[in-house]
Amino acid sequence: MERSPLAPDILFAIGPVPIGRQVVTSWAIMAFLVLLSAAAFGFRHRSATAGEPGLLQSALELLVETLASQVEAVLRCDPWPHLPLLGTLFLFLATANLAAVIPGVTPPTSHLETPAALALTVLVAVHVEGFRARGLGGHLRHYLEPTPFMLPLHLVSEISRTFALAVRLFGNMMSHELVIAIILLLAGFLVPVPFLLMAILIGLIQAYIFTVLAAVFLAAALGERARQADGEEVAK
Numbered sequence: 001m002e003r004s005p006l007a008p009d010i011l012f013a014i015g016p017v018p019i020g021r022q023v024v025t026s027w028a029i030m031a032f033l034v035l036l037s038a039a040a041f042g043f044r045h046r047s048a049t050a051g052e053p054g055l056l057q058s059a060l061e062l063l064v065e066t067l068a069s070q071v072e073a074v075l076r077c078d079p080w081p082h083l084p085l086l087g088t089l090f091l092f093l094a095t096a097n098l099a100a101v102i103p104g105v106t107p108p109t110s111h112l113e114t115p116a117a118l119a120l121t122v123l124v125a126v127h128v129e130g131f132r133a134r135g136l137g138g139h140l141r142h143y144l145e146p147t148p149f150m151l152p153l154h155l156v157s158e159i160s161r162t163f164a165l166a167v168r169l170f171g172n173m174m175s176h177e178l179v180i181a182i183i184l185l186l187a188g189f190l191v192p193v194p195f196l197l198m199a200i201l202i203g204l205i206q207a208y209i210f211t212v213l214a215a216v217f218l219a220a221a222l223g224e225r226a227r228q229a230d231g232e233e234v235a236k
Contacts, residue, residue, distance in 0.1 A: 097203025130221035
């Protein structure tokens with residue numbers, strides 16, 4: 001009997017806590033990103049001494065500037081306070097999704113646990129930023145607008161959009177991984193090269209969409225007045 005794609009692939013356990021393959025892969029991806037950032041930071045110091053930016057530094061600066069412009073277009077305010085969250089989300093998701101092209105590596109986003117954890121992270125971050133921007137009372141008050149009778153619908157919306165954010169990423173990555181595996185099984189390793197290129201494109205698109213949706217949720221939590229105040233403060 002074949003194992004369900006929803007079943008966790010347990011590798012070992014730390015006490016009573018089972019550790020799945022997707023968790024280990026996520027740890028490896030995080031370690032890779034930390035080492036890449038450390039290397040870029042080292043290149044930045046060496047290039048500052050030489051007077052010219054290195055290739056890695058230039059590529060990362062271009063990526064950061066592009067992410068900042070995209071976040072600013074959604075939030076309509078200064079993107080830099082929110083870039084650590086949204087930029088980290090994009091980098092992790094892009095790297096995790098692209099792991100699908102490495103033979104023998106299963107992307108952690110094709111298991112429900114990872115998208116669910118990321119969606120919950122977005123949910124918590126959105127409310128934290130909402131409290132900071134509008135205060136506790138202001139943030140809670142918007143759930144009663146335009147009428148207190150809308151409170152149940154607002155609560156259902158919070159739950160449903162978080163669930164949809166997780167399931168959407170999980171469904172796309174799991175189905176795409178299954179399609180690639182079937183093609184490799186039927187056609188061998190040479191014919192599916194265009195499909196591997198498509199896997200790279202789909203992985204980047206899914207990371208971009210997840211990040212943009214997180215920015216949209218964040219913009220709704222900040223509110224128009226908070227964004228305007230932020231913009232006026234930046235203008236000063």
